[in-house]
Amino acid sequence: MGRSIDGILLIDKEEGETSYGVVKKVRSALAGLGVGKVGHAGTLDPFATGLLIILSGQGTKLSPFIMSESKIYLATIRLGIETDTMDPTGQVTRTSSVPVLNPQQIQEKANGLVGRREQVPPRYSAVKYKGKRAYKLARKGIEFDLKSRKITVHSISILSVDLPHVTMEVRCSGGTYVRSLAAELGGILGSGAHLKSLRRLGSGSFEVRNALNSKEIPASVGGHPLGDRIIPLSAALPNMMELEVGRDLAEKVRHGYQPAWEELKEAPDFDGSKGSGDGRLKFVRDGELLAIVSIEHGNGSDHPIPRLERVFL
Secondary structure: OOOOOOEEEEEEEOOOOOHHHHHHHHHHHOHHHOOOOEEEOOOOOOOOEEEEEEEEHHHHHHHHHHHOOOEEEEEEEEEOEEEOOOOOOOOEEEEOOOOOOOHHHHHHHHHOOOEEEEEOOOOOOOOEEOOEEHHHHHHOOOOOOOOOEEEEEEEEEEEEEEOOEEEEEEEEOOOOOHHHHHHHHHHHHOOOEEEEEEEEEEEOOEEHHHOEEHHHOOOOOOOOHHHHHOEEHHHOOOOOOEEEOOHHHHHHHHOOOOOOHHHHOOOOOOOOOOOOOOOEEEEEEOOEEEEEEEEEOOOOOOOOEEEEEEEOO
């Protein structure tokens, strides 16, 4: 069909669907285009809605980079009721009266959750513990302890208060569990809480308003321009700086060659300060993504050291 099927697809997941279910629908729809792998970057629970980034073909290699980008969520918490899963799918473990609270009071308490901090993943989560999914162990009543992770909550904005419900916008790093934040905020407010609803509004530079509703994914690609909605690899990481490399270096990199810093300096648009905030750089050639390179410093070297992380053939 003369178009690339390697890249990402923005989907607005409906409530009740699993992320894997959406992947299966997309895989079926793109089957006629000869797509190999199809995956996603960041699970949304069935009760949650919003932006789900689907990875197509070599786009699956982008998963760790997209998943690590900051996220924006619209979340509604229900004060006064705690559940074992911290969300509406669990069993109620405790109920409490809800004190009279105004938006300013709640905002002040929520501000205490902002910043770089440690967070322990929920027991009912897809995190693995000794090779097993945590939620499967939790359902069997098996006791286990998950290690905390470093996360960053960039901001929490209280949008509305209609007690016992509080709606807020959360901007956070990838890997943050909003239901854990909801439960923690409920504890701080003295009533307990669980996450009633969750909608992912954005991931990195991508927004749900530009996504295709999951109900509109066709049963097959025939007669439907689904393939035309795929964002190519070169545009899938817009926040990462890029460097156009020459033909000879590009060919060597495709075969796994580790370039030297001096070779990068020969690129026409090299300015010595290229690199994203996380120390990564995209190699592009003729408008196509060639590789993702990490730029390492130290180790006794007088200059940065490029290291290939992913190569796209």
